[in-house]
Amino acid sequence: MQEISAIILAAGKGTRMNSPLPKVLHPVAGLPMISYVLSAIRSLEPKECRVVVGHAKNLVQSVVEPLGASCYVQEKQLGTGHAVQMAQPSSMQGHILIVNGDHPLLQAADLQSFVEQFEKQEADVAVLSAEMEEPGAFGRIIRHNGDFRAIVEARHAGKETLEIKEVNTGIYLIRSGLLEDLTSAIEMNAEKEEFYLTDIVDIANEKDYKVLAIPAKNPRVAFGVNTQEELAQASKSIFQAKVKTLMQEGVVVIDPESTYVEPTVRIGPGSVLYPGTFIKGLTTIGHSCVLEPNVFIKNTDIADACQIRAGSYLEDCSISEKAMIGPYARLRPETKIGKDAKVGNFVEMKKVNFGEGSKASHLTYLGDADIGKNVNVGCGTITCNYAANRKKYKTIIKDGVFVGSDTQFVAPVTIGEDAVIGSGSTITKDVPDRALAVARGKQFIKEDYIAKDEDECAES
Ligand code: UD1
Ligand code: CA
Numbered sequence: 001m002q003e004i005s006a007i008i009l010a011a012g013k014g015t016r017m018n019s020p021l022p023k024v025l026h027p028v029a030g031l032p033m034i035s036y037v038l039s040a041i042r043s044l045e046p047k048e049c050r051v052v053v054g055h056a057k058n059l060v061q062s063v064v065e066p067l068g069a070s071c072y073v074q075e076k077q078l079g080t081g082h083a084v085q086m087a088q089p090s091s092m093q094g095h096i097l098i099v100n101g102d103h104p105l106l107q108a109a110d111l112q113s114f115v116e117q118f119e120k121q122e123a124d125v126a127v128l129s130a131e132m133e134e135p136g137a138f139g140r141i142i143r144h145n146g147d148f149r150a151i152v153e154a155r156h157a158g159k160e161t162l163e164i165k166e167v168n169t170g171i172y173l174i175r176s177g178l179l180e181d182l183t184s185a186i187e188m189n190a191e192k193e194e195f196y197l198t199d200i201v202d203i204a205n206e207k208d209y210k211v212l213a214i215p216a217k218n219p220r221v222a223f224g225v226n227t228q229e230e231l232a233q234a235s236k237s238i239f240q241a242k243v244k245t246l247m248q249e250g251v252v253v254i255d256p257e258s259t260y261v262e263p264t265v266r267i268g269p270g271s272v273l274y275p276g277t278f279i280k281g282l283t284t285i286g287h288s289c290v291l292e293p294n295v296f297i298k299n300t301d302i303a304d305a306c307q308i309r310a311g312s313y314l315e316d317c318s319i320s321e322k323a324m325i326g327p328y329a330r331l332r333p334e335t336k337i338g339k340d341a342k343v344g345n346f347v348e349m350k351k352v353n354f355g356e357g358s359k360a361s362h363l364t365y366l367g368d369a370d371i372g373k374n375v376n377v378g379c380g381t382i383t384c385n386y387a388a389n390r391k392k393y394k395t396i397i398k399d400g401v402f403v404g405s406d407t408q409f410v411a412p413v414t415i416g417e418d419a420v421i422g423s424g425s426t427i428t429k430d431v432p433d434r435a436l437a438v439a440r441g442k443q444f445i446k447e448d449y450i451a452k453d454e455d456e457c458a459e460s
Helices: 033-042 057-068 082-084 108-119 179-184 199-206 228-248 451-459
Strands: 006-012 049-053 070-073 093-098 124-129 140-142 147-152 166-174 211-215 278-280 294-299 312-314 342-354 359-371 382-384 393-396 408-410 413-415
Touching: 006 033, 006 057, 006 082, 033 049, 033 057, 033 108, 033 228, 049 057, 049 082, 057 070, 082 108, 082 179, 108 124, 108 166, 108 211, 124 199, 124 413, 147 211, 166 211, 179 199, 179 278, 199 211, 408 413
Parallel strands: 006 049, 006 093, 049 070, 124 211, 278 294, 294 312, 342 359, 359 382, 359 393, 382 408, 393 413
Antiparallel strands: 093 166, 124 166, 140 147, 140 166
16 A cells, blocks of 8 residues: 555644634543644554644644654745645645644544545545535535536535535545645635635546545534534543543443543443543552442552542552542652552642551641552641742651541651550650650640639639
8 A cells, every 4th residue: 555644734723612722622522623634644654744834833742743743834824725835735745635733533443434435436636525414614525427626615605505514524535746735726715815625626636537426334524613602512422432431441430421531541341430530641440349429539559459439639649458548638749659558538648658557537638748558647737848948848647547537747757667646635745666756735724724713603
């Protein structure tokens, strides 16, 4: 098979998005819109991928270059035909695939079957078309006796043409060596003052090339994002597809409509997702876990049989088997929770190693701390990790320590194995193994502090 190179059009501002972000960087189910297009194209193993950038070009460049594409600048947005020329197609090898950057539902299989059809039918120029019930603003595919003659933009179409339901999806394949000649023959559209890429259909027909509109097998390819509403539809569609795949793999989803899992996430069978779970990024979740309503989880590894209870927020951390988190826990980056550990309600942790079997069940802040195994952290414990010099210091609590409620650890401080900290202590010095440390004001009693008569007076 002939090799393929690709051009992605992404210079437009996306005026109808009414947003300062360039259109192709708007997130669709957590990833920039254009990254979906790039990954579909990557499945064809293209020789190279050139992205035409313009509006907010540095920003777009910073996203697409790490994905292996190179950028070509279109200073003024003079239309899709002009944009293709900016990619300098004469220096590209193989057939050239052109894709609009705003079609995030495009998938590898859609492009693969398009390329197969192109080869099989020995086309010179092909456009991927789709049937749409409401073709709206899409360019219409004009056929004479079945032969594909031209594309007419909706804004220039008469009533009859507007009734055509076969539309241009904005995906094209052009035989090796032909594109430069075709695009250089495009004339400026007088009304819109733009060069339309769609004009190459007419031009190629004039030159007697074999020009085909190849109907897509799946209408999703036609789904372009031009408005915020369409952006939300695209996200919804990707979330739903992901949840469907998870269910096929044995994940229990109580309400697929209200479960949001990004495509990059992996979840093992038998895990249960309650409504309102939002799972992002490079998260992996083992089997037989339960994620209760409204948990937010980002870039986190959760081992098998864990429970993440309602309203918890987990980011860049890792949870070992059978741990129980929440309800209403917040685990911040670089926190590692050991096997069988328990982190209860209103507990916040940051940069903590929390050992196997340890518990912090209520109302606690632990930051920059190493907590050993089987430690009991009482209610209201605080590690005072941030000092007046604006530096962070570490608290080390070794295996088996019992921390009474309402304790502050003024870091840096180390608590030895099996030590006991009396409730209400402010611990500023290291505590040896197996010692008891109490650091609080002593209770004193002053009897008859309130005179009995006064009480009587008050009542009379
Ligand atoms: C285009 C097609 C239309 C097709 C539709 C599919 C043309 C003239 N029309 O219309 O037939 O049905 O896509 O979605 O091509 N862009 C540039 N530089 C420019 C103009 C656009 O890079 O000067 C990029 C945009 O960033 C976008 C893509 O090209 O990613 C499509 O542009 P857009 O303005 O959205 O075209 P449509 O009006 O949707
Ligand atoms: Ca568009």
